[in-house]
Amino acid sequence: MTDKAQILIVEDDPQTAEAVAEIVRELGCTPEIRITLEEGVTEAATGRYDVIVFDRMLPGGDGVEAIARIRAGGSTALVLVLSALGRAANRVEGLEKGADDYLAKPFEPEELRARLRALLRRATMQVLDNDLLAFGDLEIRLKARTVHVGRRHVAVSPREFELITFFARNAGQVVTRMQLLENVWNLHFDPGTNVVDVHVGRLRRKLEEEAGRPVIQTARGEGYVFAPLPNAGGIEARA
């Protein structure tokens, strides 16, 4: 579904730009690189892009300040800010100014890949308003806030329900710890401990006890993959 997606990369460091472009190509999308803020804004105005990866300290200005201009220009692209300004305060500022996601440099390829996938999914997905998220016998009811495996109810805490919902919306894809902290706990700093792992571990144990098979897998180094269907196996299988 992301085959023809176009991604605009506005980045003045050629090595970083190329690394991002490489990841974009791996995702099966077409990258387009611009170097200065003005070029980026002009290019974004063509409206061809699903996602724009914007640096902040660019020749010509701050990418975050350009988000409003891009939106005003009619672009519906989702914006991922990729910046060396990576402190929590910078991230919050970027998100408040309209960025859809914010990733600090240095970034790990898996992290950018996971975030771009999540954005592409959002960009192409229809509004998801159905109450039921079903993965084989695993069913999540959003309004009732319940999780069932077959007919058995899985007791989850409110936070665990948020967690499984976020996983379900990104099923089959790597979800990183920082993504979980940002989306499930609304925290934009890196606590530096494995604090998220404990929560995922608990949820995983509960689900696996009921389902009798692995539901959440650990992606080496970076995060987790919610793969509730036995045949969905690998991470890349559903990408």
Place this chain on the structure above:
Amino acid sequence: MKLPSSGASSGPSSGPSADGTGSPRPAAGFAKRPRLAPATFRLAATVALAVTFLSLIGMGLQYKLVEARLMQAQTSLLAADLDGFAALYDQRRIIALRQAIEYRAAATTTTNGAATSAGEMLLLQDRNGVILAGTRPDWPQGLPLLGDGFSTEAAQIFSDSGERWLGVGRTLPGGFPLMVARSLAPVDATLAALRQAIWLLTLGMLAAGAAVGWVAARSVMGRITRINALADKVAAGALDARLPGPRAEDEFGLLETHVHAMLDRIEGLNRATHRLSDSIAHELRTPLNRMTQKLGQLRGQDALIDDLRAEMRSAIRVFDALLDISRAEADQGSGGGLVAVDISALSLELLDLYTALAEDKGLSVSFDVPAGQHVLGDRTLIGQMLANLLDNSIKYCAPGDSLHLSLTEAVDHISLTVRDTGPGLPPEIRGEAFERFVRAERDRCLPGHGLGLALVRAIAARHGAKLLLPEGEKGFVLHVHWPKLAV
């Protein structure tokens, strides 16, 4: 998780204040400025009193002068009288004197009706005290007989029937007592009128001086108030605040110019600090980013690559913590960028995040957090502070220890308390635990850089919150006193 445990609401105990700032500045907002009125009033009163005092001295001198002149005039009149009587005595002795006195007494009686109010008092007696002539029937008390001539020497001032008189008593040759006196009533009346005028003038001067002083003080104070208001605005975080309008060509104008120059410099330095941290971030993270990308191209040494990545992440965290600390310190005391944060909800969210970790480690977690407490703050920073404190407690506690988080509302602050039963701060680093890179010897084997509590302190300072480390507690106990949100 259990609800309020005993010892939940221990108040802030005494102890060394690890005040975020390290200096005794007011924690919450700014101490109320002393009211303006006293200074204005003092200045006005000083002006009024000084003016009045000076004019009182002037009027006093004038009064003395007038008094002296009037007395001199009365003395001359008395001398003239005595000269007249002396001339008569020279001609025909007592007889002439007696006639003259009789004549004068009769004249005064007919014109005025009352002898004594005529302004002169005359009396001539014979050697037996029988009155020969005079304006009164007896010798007045208080006027001794001194000498025998007609000079004004040793003139006496005496009182009679409520008036003051200036006169002489003489014993003329042959034993005839003669008394000649002039009333001082006109002098006294004039002086009394003068005194009254002086008092009225003094009151007038006081009022006028106070009015003038008030106006002068108001204008001076008004200009000082302008500068004070600017200082308040700057202290409240508006570094770009400046005084509007033109500046006068005087000392106040100069003061304003100096204040503006100082503020420009502070603002410039602050901006440079902010720019520098951004530049450091950019210049350091860009090469680190290239290294990370190149690591991604390596194959076959996964464990090593993971190690390197973890090291880089840890380096970035140290470096972010340092930048966070300096930014929070630079923004210290400035209310800019702070909004009302539901500290109750945030505390519970962070507690929820860390409880799983604590329970996995075998700690029991409890809390006492009433809903709906708000403070003026930055949600991310407060979250980082809570995360650091909870993480520390979990890191240092052993299985079986307990961790308690409470929020209590006091009269003038909201107190957030983190309490654990772990080993607490080692005594040797108690005093400096909130400094950067301070770690206890015993913790060398645990991960960390000694920046957690330094960040806690910087974040507290950013919010005008006070840190209290009560002494004599078992385990680690820290109270954070947040200024109350103005309603």
